[in-house]
Amino acid sequence: xxxxxxxxxxxxxxxxxxxxxxxxxxxxxxxxxxxxxxxxxxxxxxxxxxxxxxxxxxxxxxxxxxxxxxxxxxxxxxxxxxxxxxxxxxxxxxxxxxxxxxxxxxxxxxxxxxxxxxxxxxxxxxxxxxxxxxxxxxxxxxxxxxxxxxxxxxxxxxxxxxxxxxxxxxxxxxxxxxxxxxxxxxxxxxxxxxxxxxxxxxxxxxxxxxxxxxxxxxxxxxxxxxxxxxxxxxxxxxxxxxxxxxxxxxxxxxxxxxxxxxxxxxxxxxxxxxxxxxxxxxxxxxxxxxxxxxxxxxxxxxxxxxxxxxxxxxxxxxxxxxxxxxxxxxxxxxxxxxxxxxxxxxxxxxxxxxxxxxxxxxxxxxxxxxxxxxxxxxxxxxxxxxxxxxxxxxxxxxxxxxxxxxxxxxxxxxxxxxxxxxxxxxxxxxxxxxxxxxxxxxxxxxxxxxxxxxxxxxxxxxxxxxx
Numbered sequence: 417x418x419x420x421x422x423x424x425x426x427x428x429x430x431x432x433x434x435x436x437x438x439x440x441x442x443x444x445x446x447x448x449x450x451x452x453x454x455x456x457x458x459x460x461x462x463x464x465x466x467x468x469x470x471x472x473x474x475x476x477x478x479x480x481x482x483x484x485x486x487x488x489x490x491x492x493x494x495x496x497x498x499x500x501x502x503x504x505x506x507x508x509x510x511x512x513x514x515x516x517x518x519x520x521x522x523x524x525x526x527x528x529x530x531x532x533x534x535x536x537x538x539x540x541x542x543x544x545x546x547x548x549x550x551x552x553x554x555x556x557x558x559x560x561x562x563x564x565x566x567x568x569x570x571x572x573x574x575x576x577x578x579x580x581x582x583x584x585x586x587x588x589x590x591x592x593x594x595x596x597x598x599x600x601x602x603x604x605x606x607x608x609x610x611x612x613x614x615x616x617x618x619x620x621x622x623x624x625x626x627x628x629x630x631x632x633x634x635x636x637x638x639x640x641x642x643x644x645x646x647x648x649x650x651x652x653x654x655x656x657x658x659x660x661x662x663x664x665x666x667x668x669x670x671x672x673x674x675x676x677x678x679x680x681x682x683x684x685x686x687x688x689x690x691x692x693x694x695x696x697x698x699x700x701x702x703x704x705x706x707x708x709x710x711x712x713x714x715x716x717x718x719x720x721x722x723x724x725x726x727x728x729x730x731x732x733x734x735x736x737x738x739x740x741x742x743x744x745x746x747x748x749x750x751x752x753x754x755x756x757x758x759x760x761x762x763x764x765x766x767x768x769x770x771x772x773x774x775x776x777x778x779x780x781x782x783x784x785x786x787x788x789x790x791x792x793x794x795x796x797x798x799x800x801x802x803x804x805x806x807x808x809x810x811x812x813x814x815x816x817x818x819x820x821x822x823x824x825x826x827x828x829x830x831x832x833x834x835x836x837x838x839x840x841x842x843x844x845x846x847x848x849x850x851x852x853x854x855x856x857x858x859x860x861x862x863x864x865x866x867x868x869x870x871x872x873x874x875x876x877x878x879x880x881x882x883x
Contacts, residue, residue, distance in 0.1 A: 418469050418787050420650075421727060423658060423681040424581055428789050431470065431680060433649060438476045440648030441467065442640040442678075444657055445481040445538065448519035452526055453701040454717055454732065455687040455694030459654035461718065462684040462726050462790075464532040466650065468823045469786055480643045481535040482636055483523075485516035485542050486619055486629055512619045516542075526704040529714040531825035537643055541635040545621050548630045548638040551672055552609045560671040564600040566612030566626040572605045575667040581681060582659035607664050609634045633664035641669060641677070651678040655685050656693075684726045694732065702732065715826055716741035722792040722824070743800075744826060749870070750803040751817055751828050754810040767819050775812040778802045782820055795820070838869055845871070846878055 421428045433439050443463035446452055460481070467477050508515065520540075527534075541548075552568055555561040560574045572578045572586060579585050586605055598604075608631040613620040620627050630638075640648070653662060662681065669677040686693045689700040704714050720740035724730040768776055778798055785794035802808065802816055814829070821828045845860040861871055871878055 417473060418466070419789055420466070420680055420682050421789055422679075423683050424678075429680065431649065433475060434647055434679065437474075439470050439478065439650065440644040441477060441479045441650040441652065442636070442644055442648065443479060443481045443535070443651070444636060444653040444661070445483050446519070446523045447484040448516045448523060450519060451522050451703050451705070453694050453703055454707070455689075455701075456654075457526065457530055457532070457704065457717070458687045458721050458730070459652075459684050460527060460532055461530065461721055462682065463535075463652040464825070465726075465790060465792070465823065466652065466682065467533060468825065469790070472823055478537075478644070479535040480537045480539065480640065482639050483516075483520055483538050483540045484632065484635060485513075485520065485540050486635070516540075529704050529708070530718045531715060531827065533825075539639045539643060541630065541639075542619070544635070544639050544642065545630065547642045548634055549610075549623055551634060551638045551641070551668070552630075553624070554672045555609065555668065558671060560667070561609055562602065563625055566628060567600060567608060568610040568625055569601055569606040570609055570664065570667060570671075571602060572607070572667065573603055575671050577670070578605075578667050579663065581666055582663050584659055584663065607631065607633060607660065609668070633661055634668055636661070637665050637668040637672070640665075641673070646673045646675070647677060648679070650680045650682060652682045652684070655683045658683055685729045687721075687732050688729050689732045691731075707737075712737065712741060713744065716744050719744045719796075719826060722796050724793065726790055726792070745870075747799070747803065747826070747828055751814065754803075754814050756810045756814045767815060770815065771812050772809065774805070775802075775808050775816060778805075778808070779816055779819075782816070786823060792824075795824075799824070838864060842871070842878060 417430050417432075419428050419430045431439070441463065443460065445460070446456065463479060463481065467479050470477050510518065524534075552561065555570065556563075556568070559571075561568050561570050563569075586603075610623060610625055610630055611628050612625075613627045613629065620629050640651070651662070651665075658681075662683075666678070688694065689702065692700055694700055694702070704717070707714055707717060716737060717740070720732070720736055721730060723736070723740065768779060771779060778801070782795050782798040782802075785791040785798060788794075799817070799820060802813055805813075808816075817828050841860055841864055845857050845864075848854075848857040848860060864871060
C-alpha cells in the first residue's frame with residue numbers, strides 16, 4: 417500500500433483508509449483570475465498521482481478540489497491591497513463572474529492536457545457562501561473568533577495547537593513582515609474569516625455581520641467539511657500552502673468540530689525556473705498553451721515532473737524539457753515496436769498471475785518504488801529497463817506498460833487502430849517501398865507526420881506511434 421510523508425507528523429506513513437475501501441482527499445485548487453502556469457500544475461499533479469495509485473490498489477477515491485472564484489485575491493489581512501480579480505477585470509473588460517468562468521475553463525483545458533484526471537467535485541467558493549457563514553458562526557459560538565468593525569477574525573491564541581503543521585510558533589511570528597499591521601485585530605497573528613466590504617468590491621454577500629466576502633482560508637475548511645465530512649484521509653497542496661493557508665485550515669476545522677480532521681497532509685515542492693520559484697511576479701511563467709504553441713507534447717512536462725521526487729524542487733529548463741520529450745517519444749516507440757496489440761490488465765493481483773517470473777520482478781520493483789512515498793524517478797527507471805529487456809516476452813512488457821501507465825498517465829500505448837484514411841496511407845506507403853518508390857514513400861511519411869503519426873520501420877514490418 418502507498419506510504420506518504422505526512423507533513424503533520426514528519427513521518428512516512430502507510431495510507432490506511434478511515435473507511436475501509438474508501439479514501440477522501442481534498443486538494444487546494446486554482447484561483448481563477450489568470451491562466452495557470454506549469455508550476456501550479458506540478459502541485460495539482462501530486463493529487464492526481466496519489467489518486468491514481470490508491471485507485472490502482474483498488475480503493476474508491478473521492479477527490480475534491482476547490483475553485484476560488486471570489487474577487488478577493490489579496491493578502492486579506494487588510495482591505496487596502498490591490499484585488500487581483502479587479503485587476504483582471506480592468507485588463508480584460510470583463511465582470512468578475514466572466515473572469516472566473518473564462519479561467520476555470522482554461523484550468524480544465526490545461527489539466528486535461530497533462531492528463532490530470534478530473535476530481536469528483538470542483539466546488540466553487542461563490543456557491544458555498546451559506547456553508548462558509550455557518551462555519552464562521554460556529555467558530556464565533558465556540559470562542560475561536562471575534563468581530564471588529566464588521567470583519568470577523570480568528571483568534572489564534574484560542575487554538576492551542578496553532579503552528580503544529582508548519583512548526584511556526586506564535587512567539588516567532590513578527591507583525592508587519594509582509595503588509596501594514598491591521599490595528600483592528602487582537603493579535604497580529606489573527607486572520608480574517610469574513611471581510612467587511614470595502615471600496616470597489618463587485619462580488620459581495622450579505623451576512624449577519626454585514627456585507628462582505630469570505631477569507632481565503634475559511635473557504636477550504638467549509639468545502640472540505642461539507643463534501644468529505646469531519647474526518648477524511650488526505651489533504652494535498654503546494655509547499656507554500658503549509659503556512660498560513662493549511663495551518664489556518666487546521667485551526668478553523670478542528671476548532672469547529674473539536675477533533676483532528678485530516679489524517680495525512682501531503683505537500684509538493686516548487687518547480688523552479690532560472691533558480692526561482694515559477695511565478696508571474698518573477699517573470700518566469702510558462703503555460704501549457706505556450707508549450708503547445710511551441711510544438712511540445714504537454715505530457716513531456718508531466719514526464720519532466722517525474723524526474724524528481726515530489727518533495728524535491730525540480731528545475732524547468734529548455735534542455736530538461738527537450739530531454740523529457742525525447743524520452744517520452746522513445747518510450748512510445750519502444751512500445752509500438754513490440755508489435756503486440758490488445759488492452760492491458762490494470763489490476764495488480766490479476767496482472768501478476770499472468771506474468772512470467774522475470775516480468776513479475778519488474779512489476780514488484782515498479783510498484784515498490786511507487787508505494788515508497790511516490791519514488792517516481794525510480795519507477796520510470798524500471799519502466800525503461802523493462803522495455804529494453806528482450807528476455808521478457810513482448811506480451812508481458814506491453815501488459816506491464818499498460819498497467820503502469822494507469823499510474824503514470826503518459827499515454828504510452830494509445831489506440832491499436834488508426835482511422836481508416838490514415839491506415840490506408842500506411843498501406844500505400846508499404847506498397848511504394850515495395851516498388852522502390854522511395855520518394856513517394858517519403859512523401860506519404862511526411863503527410864502522416866503532419867497528422868501526428870510517426871512511422872517506425874523494423875524487421876517486423878511498419879509500426880506507428882502517435883507523436
